[in-house]
Amino acid sequence: MQSVDKLSVKRNRIIIISLILLTVLATLATAFIISKKTGKASDYVFGEQALKINGKMVETSIFLDEKNIFFDRNKGNSALMQKTDEEINDLILEEVIKKVLADNYFYNESGYKVTQKEIDDYYNKYVKPSLEGSGGEGSSISEGLDYKSEAEYKKDVELYLLKLKSVPSIAKEYGISLDENDFNNKYDEYTKKYKDMPKSIHPKDEYKKMLLVREFSISDKLNTWLEKLRSKAEIEIIEPSLKAYRLYKNEEYSKAADEYQKAYKQYRLTFYQDKEKECRSKE
Template identity: 25%
Template sequence: MKKKIILTVGLVLTVAAVVTAVALGPKFKKNDDNKNNNESARFGFEALKINGEYISADDFNEEYRLFYEKYKNNGEMLQKGDEERYDILLDEITNKYVLEDYFENKSKVNVSDEEVEAYVAKYVKPRYSNSEEQSAYYQIMGFADEEDMKKNIKDYLVKQQVYFDAATKYGVTLTDDESNKAYETHKQHNIKVDLKNILIAINESRTKEQAEEIANNVYSKLKEGASFEELVSQYSDDSRSKENGGKKQDVIQGYNGADFDKAVFNAKEGELLEPIYLTRGYEIVLVEKIKDYTHPQEEYSEIVLVEKFLNSDKYVEWLESIKKDYQIEITGPQYKAFRAYKNEKYEEAGLLYQQAYEKTKDLNYIERACESYSLAENWDELIKVCQIGYKARPDNILFYIHEAKGIYKSGNQEEGLKKMKAATSKAKDSVYYLGMIRNTYEELGLTDEAEKINLQ
């Protein structure tokens, strides 16, 4: 039997894009021949086919919504053009649906209900002690209810086991330093303390020595059995906890200084600590409850290994090997056109952009077809698509410029120059179009004509 790795609930969110999103993703939807015109015009309609089945327009649009939410504040993504973003979207949709099918039908990894129950008992239930805390925890983690929580954990454990096996197979390893650093961070965030505190502040009216003297006096009273709550009310300068009897819950390391962490996180439950010097003053702490959610280091190192794998080139290599067993076909001509274009297959790209225009009547695709045929040096096709363009949009001077270039390059230089001058006349005082005309003259080697174009 394969070794099962036990994982933190927190990682359900950490690798959500690869795990939870896949688990919740919709199934492939078979094509329906009875489609109406409105459906065929929708974004993503019959754009992508996996194993002979189309991703439905509904699913495609939902994936686009998620894609937008994921990248809407990503500067690098915002600088990309629409076509490049859609190309990335297609890859993400493909990967998601392939992984969904692979995990469910091909991975041969199963997690039993008993294993899920054991996981919940060990790592989930200790995080809440009543129904209110349970509801709050479910909300934070995005679980609708207990059944949904168990389903997500089961899916998560299956996927993590697959990833762990793949990481091992592809030779991904952790150094001792990586393991130790990751485990120290893990401990900092997964050992939590409920405590009561009294802060004797150092401020404009109280020196460090005076604060220390008061703190020692308060500490002595507590040792003698005085009420912590009463002394909080009388002495504490901590505005966040004073009204609550000094109570603070789920305190973790890294926020109060090394001396505080050393004292508090090495204490025992019920221990009253001597005044701890902080930059803001002296703090007296009563440790009430220590909540340790940490994993053994060896176990946690397996979790870190999976994370490292998911962010490595080895993961991409593994994913591509899986995709070879799937028939993946981009069927939307506009998406196929861009892929042909970026792979410098300009002749093919021009034809596909024409098909995209015929399907959508979006003239942007005619502009892209012009650009593609120009790069392919197919002047006859360039002239034809330009004529389609300016018949639909006589005010778009780019089509006249491209046509003139095509005519000139095809050997009819006199007619090409005549068309360029006509384009210049149509451009009037548009700096943009005049700039394009000047660039085209220069591209044709007609520097004298280019210098006649006044861009001032």
């Protein structure tokens, strides 16, 4: 986890994390659905027309961002290397679901809005200086993510500002708070560290909200909150190979076999034929 003073707006993430360029592992994993017998990668684009939440199709770009983040966070993870493509895809699918549920809450259910002036002011004060080579938060925003325009940066600034407004009350609801003495000490350390860049220092009340966002994001209460959102959402996995494995994992073998059959018809990979046979044998 990066230091709080560098917490910045990350594309589509409830946890504000610093990403670096994708590793060779991510490059090699671009083709996710591979037949173990033929060795031929499918022409399927991961996440394309794959998932609906509350009746809305989830954009492919969200899957690709979450895939990049997943591999960056897990580079060097030997346990991950032992997992199958299906297991990895399912883990990424779960991150996509969590991300979409959280973002939907911040934008549509939190009751908070962010003005264009707030977005522009935050961008100009904390993000733009870094992009121009004079310090600030922009460099940590852009690492690992392909921002093509100022508008894309500002879209994530909007999301982060919504989190700063929303998360403190959620954290309080779940019993997460900051010790005042500890907070004051941390803020003093923070201001001393950046005393040569006073314009880049966040106000004390804003810094406190940033700390609460971080504390909530690394607590076990985050998943409790996300499960509450999930219980009220309509989640439909459409892409057959993703749906098949989720059913297989839940030991719904008859339904899984039907989805593996669909996956084979769509991609013509013998791996899915083998998985269908395995499921039929377990019915």
